[in-house]
Amino acid sequence: MTAAQLFDLSGQVALVTGASSGLGARFAEVLAENGAAVVLVARRADRLGALKTRIDKSGGRAVAVEADVRDHAAMLRAFDAAERAFGAVTILVNNAGVAHSGRAIELSEEEWRRVLSTNLDAVFYWAQEAARRMLAAGKHGAIVNIASVLGLNVDKGVAAYATAKAGVIQLTKALALELAFKGIRVNAIAPGWIITDINRDYLTGDGAAMKRQIPMGRFGGDSDLDGPLLLLVSDAGRYMTGATIVADGGQLVALRV
Numbered sequence: 001m002t003a004a005q006l007f008d009l010s011g012q013v014a015l016v017t018g019a020s021s022g023l024g025a026r027f028a029e030v031l032a033e034n035g036a037a038v039v040l041v042a043r044r045a046d047r048l049g050a051l052k053t054r055i056d057k058s059g060g061r062a063v064a065v066e067a068d069v070r071d072h073a074a075m076l077r078a079f080d081a082a083e084r085a086f087g088a089v090t091i092l093v094n095n096a097g098v099a100h101s102g103r104a105i106e107l108s109e110e111e112w113r114r115v116l117s118t119n120l121d122a123v124f125y126w127a128q129e130a131a132r133r134m135l136a137a138g139k140h141g142a143i144v145n146i147a148s149v150l151g152l153n154v155d156k157g158v159a160a161y162a163t164a165k166a167g168v169i170q171l172t173k174a175l176a177l178e179l180a181f182k183g184i185r186v187n188a189i190a191p192g193w194i195i196t197d198i199n200r201d202y203l204t205g206d207g208a209a210m211k212r213q214i215p216m217g218r219f220g221g222d223s224d225l226d227g228p229l230l231l232l233v234s235d236a237g238r239y240m241t242g243a244t245i246v247a248d249g250g251q252l253v254a255l256r257v
Helices: 022-033 046-059 072-085 108-136 159-183 210-213 222-233 251-256
Strands: 013-017 037-042 063-066 091-094 142-148 184-189 244-247
Touching: 013 072, 013 108, 013 159, 022 037, 022 046, 022 063, 022 091, 022 184, 022 222, 037 046, 037 184, 046 063, 063 072, 072 108, 072 222, 091 108, 091 222, 108 142, 108 159, 108 184, 142 159, 142 222, 142 251, 184 222
Parallel strands: 013 037, 013 091, 037 063, 091 142, 142 184, 184 244
Antiparallel strands: none
16 A cells, blocks of 8 residues: 555545634645545634635635534534535544633633633534544544643643643543544644744744754644644554654653653
């Protein structure tokens, strides 16, 4: 089997949350470029429309669904729209997330719930719904949850975010254990510092010095996650489930030395 065949996603239907910008948009384009029909989910309809246009012009297939991942009814509408357009979702990329900063003793209940409900609760509910529908359609599939190195090694000022991402890693293992024999693989990617539109100004400004913590000497680019993503959603990773792939330029290794 050639590499092209191994990573070919023709016939797959992928749903990506948080697809309007950053890593989510990149994930959606990579999946489409490798043959999957893609369902783009996010709150910003204008950006989703622009991404859909890019994918269509590149010869891919996509539909855009405006939805807040915390809204259960919107989640159901997104899966319904996917099935109307392309059939049952066979790949879910749980990418949507929010960040925060500030001391734990000053963290409000509202901010804690905002981060946990988006970064952990929604990951479970969307994975649960995807698995239910795969099983109902008699499909095998793959779920990829986007975690973070902060789920494996905490830093100051990110208590809610780190807690949620640690939960995502454990949730990934729990779902993998329950769904493996049904033909649904569940894995996670834990990125380190990846430059996106959201953090570009910070990482190229005040935060630039953090590169010294990274053995490779640079921050990641969004294309640095293409390989891990394609591995986990394609036949190339067909014997992988419950795994978390760390892509951080060696940052965690350096911290453990």
